[in-house]
Amino acid sequence: MDLLANASTTMPDVASWEFWLGVPFRVLLILVIAGVASAAIRLIIRRITRGIERGTRSRVVRKLDAGKAQWVQDAGLARERQVQRAKTVGSVLASVATLAVWAIALLMVISELGFNIAPVVASAGIAGVALSFGAQSLVKDYIAGIFMVAEDQLGIGDVVDLGEASGSVEEVGLRVTQVRDVQGTLWHVRNGEILRVGNSSQGWARAVLDVPLPYDGDLDAMTARLKDSLEDLKNDPEVGASVMGSPEVLGVESLTGESVTVRVTVKTAPSQQWAVSRAMRVKVKKMLDREGLSVPLLNQTVVRGSAGPYGQAAEAGAPGTAPAEPGSADPRSATTGSQGAPERG
Known part of the structure; x- marks a missing residue:
């Protein structure tokens, strides 16, 4: 009987305008605003990525013209590569922004339905603080990677000097850049640790x-x-x-x-x-x-002899050494000219 009584009182409320202009309207308004905000953010990110694509620097590449190799300016290859990287960055940013918008909208809908979201918000805040301390280097790497892609600091195939690692770039990611040096070692460099980039492949x-x-x-x-x-x-x-x-x-x-x-x-x-x-x-x-010219050699003087008690060459007349005969060169020492060659008189 109580169930029937509650149903009889609820049905008129559902049919009234006051009910639909209350919680359902606010929930619908939240969802609409979330959808519009998500679309606007995606549009802004798309325009930013287009700006990144237009800002690509031309590379000087080697091409064959009538069987002869020539180095020419080619913006097509660099633009194609930059477009792919810009789309990657744009998709990541769009996904993160969309997730954040709809997460906030979901919490607001739950609050409108009468549930207490304070414990959820408090737990999320604590988790966010813990995550910020534990993953701050990861966030730093991603932010640095986004700026490297946006500014076109380096690209695949470029010869770069990143400080500790230098060589040819094989892969550019949002977190790690891979560089192979002249000895064949593949270096994985975190983008957040790159303080300077010396690019030998841009221009000339x-x-x-x-x-x-x-x-x-x-x-x-x-x-x-x-x-x-x-x-x-x-x-x-x-x-x-x-x-x-x-x-x-x-x-x-x-x-x-x-x-x-x-x-x-x-x-x-x-x-x-x-x-x-x-x-x-x-x-x-x-x-x-x-x-008939030769590269000049530095003059050197080399002294050879038995070492004394303190590491010095023994002199003539020192205890335990035989004096040199008059008119003869000391066999323990020789003065040489350029890199060991005897001096000319």
């Missing part, structure tokens, strides 16, 4: 070579011959396509009693400066051989 590079020349030679003539020998670098079958400019002799870099060091630079394609530097050394060596 420069091969720098310091050439020591004889001190007593004609500097102007030697410099002219050095530059002439490197002018043919563009015709080199191996690295000629990687040379993007003429060699420049910057001048004297250092000066000693044995040599004059001259610095030579050549503008190259990105990540090709090491190969060009090796070819430059070969041409410099051949030029020196043709001109």
Whole structure:
């Protein structure tokens, strides 16, 4: 009988406008606002990712033109890669934002239905504090990864220097960047630990070579011959396509009693400066051989002899040593010139 009585009193309430304008209306309003907020956030994230895609830097890539290798600006490959990365970041941000919006909406709906959500909010707050302490490095890595992707600091295939690790980038993630060095070691670097990025694959590079020349030679003539020998670098079958400019002799870099060091630079394609530097050394060596020049050697003095009680060479006349004969060289010592060669009188 009580059940029938409650049903008889509830049905008129359900049929009244006051009932529908109460809790059901507020619940519906919460759901509508959550849907609109979720859609707006997704639209904002989509516009941000489009801005990231448009901000992609062009890469200089190697292409074959009529069977000949050439280095050209190519924004297509970089843009395609950046679009994929931007979509990845956008999907992650959209998922996190949508989850947060609907979680808040669910708590508000539960509160409108008359349930006490204070214990749930308190538990969530405690869990959030514990999670923030335990996963702060993880959050730091993800935030750093998002900015690295947004700013196009590096990409797959780029040659980079990240401080402790340097080499070619094989994978760029939101948390970890993978770099393989010249010895084949694959480094997993957390994005939050990357304080600086040196990218050798954006735009162009420069091969720098310091050439020591004889001190007593004609500097102007030697410099002219050095530059002439490197002018043919563009015709080199191996690295000629990687040379993007003429060699420049910057001048004297250092000066000693044995040599004059001259610095030579050549503008190259990105990540090709090491190969060009090796070819430059070969041409410099051949030029020196043709001109009869040699790289100056540092003068050295080497003293050989039996060590004394405190690690010093024993002197003539010291106890336990035989005096040297007049007119003969001391067999315990020899003064040498350049790298062990006997000095010339």
